[in-house]
Amino acid sequence: MHPRARASRTNLLSLPHNPMPTATFKSTVESSTRELFDWHTRPGAFERLSPPWQSVTVLRPAPVENGSQVLLRLRKGPFSFRWTAEHREVDPGEGFVDVQVSGPFAYWVHRHEFEWAGDETVLSDRIDYELPGGALGRMMAGRQIGRDLEATFVYRHETTSRDLRRHAAFAERPRLRVAVSGAGGLVGGSLVPFLTTGGHQALRLARTGTGQPGTAAWSPDSGLQSPETIGPLDAVVHLAGESIAGGRWTAARKRRIRSSRIAGTRNLIRSLGRMPDPPRVLVCASAIGYYGSRGDEILDERSAAGEGFLAEVCRDWEAAARAADELGIRVVCLRFGVILTPAGGALGKMLPAFRLGAGGRLGDGRHYVSWVSIDDAVGAIYQALLDPRLAGPVNVVAPEPATNRQLTESLGRVLGRPTVLPLPGPAARILFGEMADEVLLASTRVRPGKLEEIGFSFYDTDLDRALARLLGKLRLA
Numbered sequence: 001m002h003p004r005a006r007a008s009r010t011n012l013l014s015l016p017h018n019p020m021p022t023a024t025f026k027s028t029v030e031s032s033t034r035e036l037f038d039w040h041t042r043p044g045a046f047e048r049l050s051p052p053w054q055s056v057t058v059l060r061p062a063p064v065e066n067g068s069q070v071l072l073r074l075r076k077g078p079f080s081f082r083w084t085a086e087h088r089e090v091d092p093g094e095g096f097v098d099v100q101v102s103g104p105f106a107y108w109v110h111r112h113e114f115e116w117a118g119d120e121t122v123l124s125d126r127i128d129y130e131l132p133g134g135a136l137g138r139m140m141a142g143r144q145i146g147r148d149l150e151a152t153f154v155y156r157h158e159t160t161s162r163d164l165r166r167h168a169a170f171a172e173r174p175r176l177r178v179a180v181s182g183a184g185g186l187v188g189g190s191l192v193p194f195l196t197t198g199g200h201q202a203l204r205l206a207r208t209g210t211g212q213p214g215t216a217a218w219s220p221d222s223g224l225q226s227p228e229t230i231g232p233l234d235a236v237v238h239l240a241g242e243s244i245a246g247g248r249w250t251a252a253r254k255r256r257i258r259s260s261r262i263a264g265t266r267n268l269i270r271s272l273g274r275m276p277d278p279p280r281v282l283v284c285a286s287a288i289g290y291y292g293s294r295g296d297e298i299l300d301e302r303s304a305a306g307e308g309f310l311a312e313v314c315r316d317w318e319a320a321a322r323a324a325d326e327l328g329i330r331v332v333c334l335r336f337g338v339i340l341t342p343a344g345g346a347l348g349k350m351l352p353a354f355r356l357g358a359g360g361r362l363g364d365g366r367h368y369v370s371w372v373s374i375d376d377a378v379g380a381i382y383q384a385l386l387d388p389r390l391a392g393p394v395n396v397v398a399p400e401p402a403t404n405r406q407l408t409e410s411l412g413r414v415l416g417r418p419t420v421l422p423l424p425g426p427a428a429r430i431l432f433g434e435m436a437d438e439v440l441l442a443s444t445r446v447r448p449g450k451l452e453e454i455g456f457s458f459y460d461t462d463l464d465r466a467l468a469r470l471l472g473k474l475r476l477a
Helices: 033-041 045-049 135-168 188-197 251-272 309-327 345-355 374-386 404-415 425-432 434-440 449-453 463-470
Strands: 008-010 022-029 055-060 069-076 079-091 095-102 107-116 121-130 177-181 201-206 215-219 235-238 281-287 330-336 338-340 371-373 392-396
Touching: 022 135, 033 045, 033 095, 033 107, 033 121, 033 135, 045 135, 045 188, 121 135, 135 188, 135 374, 177 188, 188 201, 188 374, 215 251, 235 251, 235 374, 251 281, 251 309, 281 309, 281 374, 309 330, 309 434, 330 374, 338 345, 338 374, 338 463, 345 404, 371 374, 371 463, 374 392, 392 449, 404 463, 425 434
Parallel strands: 177 201, 177 235, 201 215, 235 281, 281 330, 330 392, 338 371
Antiparallel strands: 008 022, 022 121, 055 069, 069 079, 079 095, 095 107, 107 121
């Protein structure tokens, strides 16, 4: 865990004479008890605390109030469960209890407790539970449940500490109302709950389902629907765009990739111009594909654009975003590297083969992969929203890129699997066509120049540890 978040465990598995297993996890967090309580009880807290290697969906959210019930759906392999939990003993600033009403356990009580300890708060999670089948259930699955709980709460406590520190850095700034396009995507799905747990408001820009609270209608073809009616916005985060890795790059697909980014950005900005009071900040996604494949060359925000389809798309995408300058909006174009999360993206596509021991390097493995964890990607967006020193292009990558071989070997170590089945370059080109050279085999060695200059705090700089955290392989010290 992070050195500022110590943890301990007691009675993770019960002794044979104890019929009720108990797991207790404690760590210290640099916040007041009230701040910690408020963070846990705001919308999005459950999503922030759900590890990315687990499949959990909130079907019916509920405020943390005595007697309120939240309905979840959990997927574990081929199995799916519904879990209803009721909030009880809610004591503002002190804690609350979640009790399983129905679900996969025979018994489950989870106590969240926050205790002030001089200059920090002790965060304590205690779970009393019983597996179905009693002693037989404990014998069959008790050890695995214990390991799962340990990995889950190591992740949860570190996420809590990280998020509170990010928000504390701008605690004196007013809370924002932020519109987010692509709110249901890989990055947006983490960004929105991060914002709301910090006390900000997030307005999801959606093409469908806009009858839901907290959403507004928009389309890449026309921008915001009735922008003058959606109320004041402090900022917009524009993440929407056709996936570049969703299939072979046919001519039609390349047109969709290009139009979704460039025309979509132009139309969004035009509609912002029709607002009575346009937002002060536009944070627009871009990508390190801007630089093209450049071998061992070290690249920063001053480096020229490269060659190829992706470089051209990124260059025109950022040019479209810069049109917001004319509205007096500060524009930040975040050039994301490969965003690591098992919930999707490159890592999500790699995992099935690697878990089977069928993974390996791509080509000769010497090309550079500039990566960033999902937490640091979200943190960079937050920094861009609130830090006026950031404008124009900003590289969002970890300080130390890895070669494809290093990434392959690191993932194998974390999973405990061999990585001896490479995909040769010619085979990749046959399978993926043009995308192979521009995405899979491209070498882009990028440094986060502007973020380093302002002292941005990267939480994930070691690739092995970042992957272990994301994949639930960290354990208590």
